[in-house]
Amino acid sequence: MEALGPLEITVMEILWQHGDSNVHDVTQRLDRPLAYTTVMTTLDRLFKKGLLDRRKSDRAFFYQPRLSRAEWEQKRAGDFVAGFLAAPQTSGEFLVSCLVDAVGRHDEALLDELERKIRLKRKELYRRRKT
Amino acid sequence: MSLPYLLRLVCLCLASFFLLHMALGFAVTLATPVAIRLAERMRPRKASRFLLALRLFPSAFSLLLVAGLCAPSYLLLEPAFTQEEVSLWCVAAALLCVTLVVLSLVRCARAARRSIGYIRYCQLVGRQERLAGESAPVWVVDGPAPFLALAGILHPRLIISRSVVNALPSGELAAALRHEQAHQLSRDNFKRLLLILAPDLFPLWRGFARLERVWNRFAEWAADDYAVAGEPHRSISLASALVSVARLGACPQAAPLVTSLLADNQDLAERVERLLRDFPGEPGEERKSLTVKIAGVAASVPVLLLMFHPVTLTSVHGLLEYLTH
Numbered sequence: 001m002e003a004l005g006p007l008e009i010t011v012m013e014i015l016w017q018h019g020d021s022n023v024h025d026v027t028q029r030l031d032r033p034l035a036y037t038t039v040m041t042t043l044d045r046l047f048k049k050g051l052l053d054r055r056k057s058d059r060a061f062f063y064q065p066r067l068s069r070a071e072w073e074q075k076r077a078g079d080f081v082a083g084f085l086a087a088p089q090t091s092g093e094f095l096v097s098c099l100v101d102a103v104g105r106h107d108e109a110l111l112d113e114l115e116r117k118i119r120l121k122r123k124e125l126y127r128r129r130k131t
Numbered sequence: 132m133s134l135p136y137l138l139r140l141v142c143l144c145l146a147s148f149f150l151l152h153m154a155l156g157f158a159v160t161l162a163t164p165v166a167i168r169l170a171e172r173m174r175p176r177k178a179s180r181f182l183l184a185l186r187l188f189p190s191a192f193s194l195l196l197v198a199g200l201c202a203p204s205y206l207l208l209e210p211a212f213t214q215e216e217v218s219l220w221c222v223a224a225a226l227l228c229v230t231l232v233v234l235s236l237v238r239c240a241r242a243a244r245r246s247i248g249y250i251r252y253c254q255l256v257g258r259q260e261r262l263a264g265e266s267a268p269v270w271v272v273d274g275p276a277p278f279l280a281l282a283g284i285l286h287p288r289l290i291i292s293r294s295v296v297n298a299l300p301s302g303e304l305a306a307a308l309r310h311e312q313a314h315q316l317s318r319d320n321f322k323r324l325l326l327i328l329a330p331d332l333f334p335l336w337r338g339f340a341r342l343e344r345v346w347n348r349f350a351e352w353a354a355d356d357y358a359v360a361g362e363p364h365r366s367i368s369l370a371s372a373l374v375s376v377a378r379l380g381a382c383p384q385a386a387p388l389v390t391s392l393l394a395d396n397q398d399l400a401e402r403v404e405r406l407l408r409d410f411p412g413e414p415g416e417e418r419k420s421l422t423v424k425i426a427g428v429a430a431s432v433p434v435l436l437l438m439f440h441p442v443t444l445t446s447v448h449g450l451l452e453y454l455t456h
Contacts, residue, residue: 107377110399110400111374111377111378114370114374114399114400114403114404115371115374117403117404117407118367118370118371118374118403118407121367121370121407122367125363125364125367
């Protein structure tokens with residue numbers, strides 16, 4: 001699966017949220033003003049990448065995502081891991097160690113945050129007791 | 132397929148159990164999201180009891196109906212010692228039932244073997260010690276793996292690793308031990324055994340996995356509530372103990388019939404937040420009043436009379452004949 005640029009991701013987000021839309025609908029829902037032709041080209045590129053289905057209605061194309069957001073994320077993660085593991089063995093080990101590190105860092109951050117909350121609660125209780 | 136009288140009875144009972152269990156099981160699976168939403172409004176102990184009852188309902192009720200209706204109606208109304216044709220569908224349902232039961236028994240035997248092995252290992256490498264605030268001796272095991280668990284069904288033992296004893300201050304250790312005592316009092320390991328023993332919805336398909344996962348979460352919360360008993364200091368101590376044990380490292384579920392303090396790290400943040408926010412406490416066991424008991428007995432008498440009424444037995448026998456052919 002090809003990587004998506006920032007505008008492509010924004011357009012996909014809009015389509016996942018609102019479903020069937022034409023170029024005009026997407027242009028209206030963008031956070032920043034963009035030319036109609038830019039959005040049209042982006043939608044056409046996403047269609048060619050196989051991420052969108054389209055149908056013609058009253059001379060305008062209506063686009064809708066072929067995969068749900070969850071399916072797309074799952075496929076992206078699967079492709080990424082498969083690509084990494086297809087390389088020599090060291091790459092696979094590196095990927096696993098990076099994932100373990102990332103999970104570890106996430107856990108550490110979560111535990112730090114929980115500890116901070118416990119300290120605050122202890123202080124609050126101590127203060128309440130004093131008063 | 133032509134089968135003699137008694138073999139036909141066995142075949143019919145097994146097939147009936149399978150069909151009833153499948154129908155009730157599907158109903159329970161469909162009702163699971165609603166049941167979980169309902170349970171979330173209850174106190175954790177009540178919620179865990181409700182979800183356990185729901186999980187065991189298909190097998191218990193199917194067994195009751197087969198033993199209380201199918202077998203008596205067959206024995207009373209089927210002409211004795213006759214040879215009769217049994218449809219292949221009926222035989223297939225009976226064989227599927229046998230597969231379900233055998234798979235449950237194998238799962239149960241494997242869980243029991245792993246748990247007994249775990250307890251023996253802990254007793255071999257550990258030693259009994261009296262910890263502060265704990266009346267009964269606790270098995271303390273030397274080794275780097277951090278754990279605090281309740282193991283066993285008939286005589287549950289508290290097992291704790293030296294690293295946890297050294298890492299937790301006395302207040303936190305007492306709170307953690309009280310949490311495990313709560314599991315002991317509510318016989319959670321025995322309930323785990325029942326969950327493993329209860330047949331699946333279909334062979335090799337864990338249709339009740341979500342219900343069991345949520346039951347496990349509520350059982351942990353109920354034990355937290357008992358350990359804390361509405362005391363803010365205990366609540367903070369238990370929250371701190373959970374975080375300290377999590378910091379020592381991952382605590383995998385040691386064996387299927389063992390309850391650990393932190394078996395599921397996924398729930399850690401929610402448990403800690405809950406302890407800090409609510410200072411939860413478990414009200415004392417409400418005694419069921421005599422009126423409720425009498426009402427229960429009074430309600431079951433007409434049900435039993437209805438079960439053994441000739442019309443009921445004849446109707447059930449009609450259904451069994453339909454199933455046979």
